[in-house]
Structure formats: structure tokens, C-alpha cells
Amino acid sequence: MFKPITTAAVIGSGIMGSGIAAQLANVGISCLLLDIVPTQLTETEAAKGLTLEEPAVRSRLASSAIKQLAKTKPAPLYDERFAKRITPGNLEDDLHRISGVDWVIEVVVENLEVKRKLLSDIERYWRPGVVVSSNTSGISINEMTEGRSEDFRRHFLGTHFFNPPRYMKLLEIIPGDNTDPGVVARMTEFAEKKLGKTVVQAKDTPNFIANRIGTYGLLVTLREMIAKGLSVEEVDAVTGPAMGRPKSATFRTLDLVGLDTFVHVANNVFEHVTNEQERAVFAIPNVLKELVAQGRLGEKSGQGFYKKVKGSEGSQILALELDSMEYRPVRKAASGSLEAAKLAKGAQAKTKALLSGGDRYADFAWDVLKQVLLYSAEKVGEIADSIREIDEAMKWGFNWELGPFETWDAIGLPRSVARMKAEGLSIPVWVKEWLAQGNETFYKKEGGVLFQASGLKYKQVNIPPERISLRELKEQNKVVKANSGASLIDLGDGVACLEFHSPNNAIGGDILAMISQSVEEVRRNFAGLVIANQGRNFCVGANLMLLLMEAQDEEWDEIDDIIRLFQSTMYNLKRFEKPVVAAPHRMTLGGGVEACMPADQVIAAAETYYGLVEAGVGLIPAGGGCKELALRASRHAGADGDLQPLLNRAFETIGMAKVSSSGHDAKTLGYLKEHDRVVVNSDYLIHEAKQAVLRMSAAGYEPPLEELIRVAGSEGKAVLQMGAISMRESRYISDHDLLIAKKLAHVLAGGDVPPGSYVSEQYMLDLEREAFLSLCGEPKTRQRMQHMLATGKPLRN
Structure with missing residues (x-):
């Protein structure tokens, strides 16, 4: 039996070393980051009167690399706070600390002699059972360990990450001639399940695979x-x-x-x-x-x-x-x-x-x-x-x-x-x-x-059962229902999966119809429902082209019907008597977020870029997005708490069309709830969602009851609008941005009712729909919609 890997040391704080340390921190592993001791002071250090013997100077390279993680684009960390899981140090003062970790990763310069010398130093403090690996991109694993003990060589292998480590899914594992096969199996499982990697086993040949x-x-x-x-x-x-x-x-x-x-x-x-x-x-x-x-x-x-x-x-x-x-x-x-x-x-x-x-x-x-x-x-x-x-x-x-x-x-x-x-x-x-x-x-x-x-x-080909492939299930005739926009697929064990497959997975009438049909089918024949797909992106939002055409033709009743259908479909999904779990990945925007919000739990891929972005096209969320954030603020504040700070945060998030940089960041922004989860390896996402459905069903699932929402009313609305007016006066936003912000403030605050009033979810949905319709009538909103469709980029007009 091998000890689980919960701590690690990365030696070398360059781009790759710090990136690997960041990914370890991303998945909850405490990590030492070590580098050489500098031989010269920086101008800043000299001005402060520091010497080369100061601990801060001696560990400067690693400390600077950790600070740089917050500035690097694309971001190496899922959440900037995860940098606290990385401890800086240096090879002269701190190498002995590797005796207390479970995995040591060497990420120094691609030079055989340098690596050999470092491995010799590592073995002085190495504890039997600790895995040691090299992140070499092509140097021989066997040549590196010449002169090392047999037991050390049994625990040594190559782990070739690709740059940037957070985003590149491949990890090549390269055993040496003496590497214990158990160590290889252990590291493969760890890398796939914990680090989220696709692992291939390469031979010890130049540049591997x-x-x-x-x-x-x-x-x-x-x-x-x-x-x-x-x-x-x-x-x-x-x-x-x-x-x-x-x-x-x-x-x-x-x-x-x-x-x-x-x-x-x-x-x-x-x-x-x-x-x-x-x-x-x-x-x-x-x-x-x-x-x-x-x-x-x-x-x-x-x-x-x-x-x-x-x-x-x-x-x-x-x-x-x-x-x-x-x-x-x-x-x-x-x-x-x-x-x-x-x-x-x-x-x-x-x-x-x-x-x-x-x-x-x-x-x-x-x-x-x-x-x-x-x-x-x-x-x-x-x-x-x-x-x-x-x-x-x-x-x-x-x-x-x-x-x-x-x-x-x-x-x-x-x-x-x-x-x-x-x-x-x-x-x-x-x-x-x-x-x-x-x-x-x-x-x-x-x-x-x-x-x-x-x-x-x-x-x-041995494919783990946790890697569910919707395409393969469809090839096995597991489709229960389907139309042009979505399919209901039998995942087995009494769980069904609703898969979007319209162009860009944009939500239109076909997907809404299939959601309603799926609810009826699951009600009769399944224990619960997963909402997931394996397209490039989960969902980029509602069908913007359809909305624009209807707005240009001034078909306001048609738009009203579309929004009512979207709202009622999401509301019914939320009240469904069987558990629903949404499993978004990558781009999940606008209506895609609103399709997840009714779920009992969201299990998101780590690489999920999640946001209510309607303001970018001159609109506000109207499929329940505003209502859900207002409801969460009401729950969090309770009967007597201060709603305003919570609403201010939601107002800023929606008004600035903020999109999360990861699944973890979606929690920070308030899009995901506390009990929602993040899965690092997207290959396991649907399996995890299915298991969550089965757990809820086995526990005797009961649907959520209708809730009244305590709102900030006219006073809270005034506070939100004053913030927007101040931004306009400072020229941070345009006149049209201000108009959108005022409409958003009206909805989030619950309209012009007295502060502390309790309103129904339907009342909030009606406010959303009215604001959405009025903004559709604005020429500048239609310009924004047209520009987004033509260029894929927002227009600030």
C-alpha cells in the first residue's frame, strides 16, 4: 500500500516549476518551491539595507515566482488564494524539508550533469517510499540516476508536464529500467484522478512520445x-x-x-x-x-x-x-x-x-x-x-x-x-x-x-468506467428521446443525461422543449437527471440571432413568449420531484448559467468559465439569473441581516458581465453555491454528476419548496443606481450602460416595494422579463447584439 500524496516539493521555480507548483496547489496539495540562493542583491534589496544572508533574499527566486503567479496570463491558479498553499525556500537552507513530503519533482535546467548533482543532493534527505521525478522533456531517466541507490531508483521516474501545466492535459510518465511498476501505477492514478491529466506511458527515449x-x-x-x-x-x-x-x-x-x-x-x-x-x-x-x-x-x-x-x-x-x-x-x-x-x-x-x-x-x-x-x-x-x-x-x-x-x-x-x-x-x-x-x-x-x-x-483498450462517453452511449442506442437541439441519454443505473447539441449549444425552443420532455420521461422511468454534454463548450447562452431578428421586426409578443417559456421551463426544472445535477464545462454563459441554476447541485469542471454576460449585449439575465442571485442574498442575510452588500456584489457581477476564470472562481463570484463541487479531470465529470444524483435519490430526495424572497426595495434600488450614476460621471461606463444598470438595479432590488418586503419568485421573474423586453426595444442594445454576432466581441456604445 502506498501513502496518498498530500504534500510535494518542486525544485526549480522557473515558468515550468512554478506552473507545476500552482497546479499542485490548485488540487489542494501543500507544496514547497525551492530554488538556488541568489548571488547578488536587487536594487530594491540593497536600498532596504538587506544582505545576501537575509532569509527573504536567500529564498527570493521562489518567493518572486509565487508572486508572479497572480500576474501571469493565462492564470496558472484556479484561485489566487491557492498561492498560500505554496511555501518558498532555497536549496541550501530548505532541502532537508523534502524528507517530510510525499513527492519531489525536479524541474531544473535541461542539463544531465546538473540533474545528476541535484538528485545526489536529494538522496541525502530522501525518505524511503517518497516518489522522486524529473520534469525533463527528453533527457534519459536511466542516465540521470547513475550512482543512485537501488531503492532510490525504484522510486524514481520521469513526469513530463506540458506547458502551461494547468491547461495542457497531457502528462508523460517515463519509468526507468529500475522503476517499481507499483510506483508507476500509483502515479498514473494520482495524476489522472487528482491532477486531472491524461497520462501516457512513454519509453526512455529521446524526447519521449x-x-x-x-x-x-x-x-x-x-x-x-x-x-x-x-x-x-x-x-x-x-x-x-x-x-x-x-x-x-x-x-x-x-x-x-x-x-x-x-x-x-x-x-x-x-x-x-x-x-x-x-x-x-x-x-x-x-x-x-x-x-x-x-x-x-x-x-x-x-x-x-x-x-x-x-x-x-x-x-x-x-x-x-x-x-x-x-x-x-x-x-x-x-x-x-x-x-x-x-x-x-x-x-x-x-x-x-x-x-x-x-x-x-x-x-x-x-x-x-x-x-x-x-x-x-x-x-x-x-x-x-x-x-x-x-x-x-x-x-x-x-x-x-x-x-x-x-x-x-x-x-x-x-x-x-x-x-x-x-x-x-x-x-x-x-x-x-x-x-x-x-x-x-x-x-x-x-x-x-x-x-x-x-x-x-x-x-x-481499457477505459475506466468513470470515463463516460455520451457519443459511445448514443452509438449503443441509449438515446431515449432526441430533437435537433438536445437528446436524453440513458446513463445506466436509473440516471438519464440531457445533452445539448445545437450549434454552439445555444438554448432555443428545441432545447427548452427537450428539457420539458425529459422531465416527463425521468418522472416516469428514471431516478434523476444529469444536465451535461461533451461539446467544446457547455452552452454559450440563448439563441441571440433569434432574439435579434424578433427585436428588429418588433415582434415583442414573440420575445415575451420566448422569455416566458425559458422562465417556466427553468422554474419547473427547479421544482422537479427528482434530483437534478448540472455538470458544466468550459464556456458556460448567460442562459447556460441559468440552465444550471435550477439544479439541486452543480458539479463543474475546473476549467469552467461561468458568467451571466447579458449586459455585454445590452440586456440583463431573464431566465431566472437575477432572481436566483436575489434569492441567495435573501437566504444569506436571513430575516434581519443587511441585504445591501450582497446585492451590491450581485449587481457588480452581472452589470460588469464577469466571467469566472475557473470553477473555483465561479464560487468566489457567487455563481456557484457552497455545496456545489469542482472536478479537475473533465473526463470524470458526468460520472461524478451521476453519482451525486444516485446519492440524493438514495437519501430520499425531496424537491425544494417555493420560497419568498426578502428584497431591498426602493431604498436598495436607489443605492445600486447611485453607484452606477457615479461610474457614469467618472466616465467608466456609457449612457447605455447606465440605462442597463438602472434596469438591473430595479430587478435585483425587487422594484419599488418597501425595503424588507417579501415577494414571490414569479414576481421577480416578471421584473426580469419586463426589463429584458424594454431593453430589446433599445436601438443601442440591438447594435450590441448585432456586433456580438458579427465579431464575437462586445460593443461599448
């Missing part, structure tokens, strides 16, 4: 680009979403990573592989050498393959011309293959459409892709034991929508291999044998179970 394949692909792309005379932006147009890759594609990715960092990673393979043909691919092209020599390192230096310049009409993006090494305005790439890929739905269809285009971009895509597929196949068994681990590494480490072997299946394995052979390419022996057996895909599904090619057989 993701960086090995990813670096190869980027270098192949650059060489094919030069050979074919394509431009930077043409390559990015082909190797981005058209190929199932992120928008950053090739050269924006290199600029983000840093060209010097990329060169270092590529050189690591070049210096450590023995195959001359492979080494030739990893030799650094001259254009990269020249850019690095000139200090053009990408985003961190302001220029790389792209350069952003500010002009009189705003910022402009320039692209590098490789022949002249000068920058010029970006030119948009267009072709039949790119257009076909754009119109296709899903990564599989996009990639097939791109490759079938019959133009030079299609040829370029094929020439790059075929090399990456073959290289990935060649490395099976060398860098990882399974194709699944290579696919997962590329999806979560480089944000590919499909891994190499999934891509191969998507474009047709037998047909593509035949084309490769016709072009004189060498096919790995195992792939030829696999096809010779009559297999046509690397993956297959039977009875809802996934199998992968392994050796010359299909082997079942």
Missing part, C-alpha cells in the same frame, strides 16, 4: 514548404483546422513555443539517435538557425515567423518571407481543397476533403502527412508500447483532434498504404503484416468496446 513525433512533423513540414515554395501563411492554412490541428497550425505554434526552445528539443533527438536517415530529418534547417542567431525567437521576442506591428489603424500581423528574411503583410490562402475542408464537419471529414482536393495544397498536405504517419508507425515499440499512447500523446500534447493512427483510419488505411507504396515509400513491416491479415483499420469497436492493433491482434 509527443515531442518526438511533433518535432519530426514540424521539421518535415518546414522542409516540404521550402521544397514546394509555399509561404508561411499557406502552410498554416493547410496544417491547421483543415488537417484537424489547432488554429496555431505550424508556424504560430513554433512562435508560441519559442524557436530557441524548439531547436533545443530537435537537437536532443539529433544528438541521441543513431539512424543517419532519422538524424538528417532532425538536423536544424538554416532558416531556423538564422532566426535564432538574430534573436527572432517568436512571441517572446516580438518576432519569429510572424511579427505583430502597431500602426495608426491598429495592429497588423506580418509574415516572414523566407527568401528575403523580411516581413510583409499576411496574404490569405485559398483553394478548392481548403474550402472543401472548411465546409466539412469534423476532423475526419476535413482531413479527407483536404487530401482529395487535387490541388497543390492537397499535395502538400499528403506529402507531410504520409511521412508523419510512417514515422509514427516506425516508432511503435520504441517510444511507446501502444498506438493508443502515441495517439493520446499527440491529441493532448499538441492539440491534434486525431492522433496519427486515428488519422490513418480516417483517410483509409489500405488505400493510403497502397498510395505510399506506389510512391516508393517503405512501409513498416508490422503495418504490412497487419494489412496482410485482412485488417483495414488500426481501431475497431465491437459491442461498444474499443480495440486497438497490438502485435498482430486486436487488443481491448
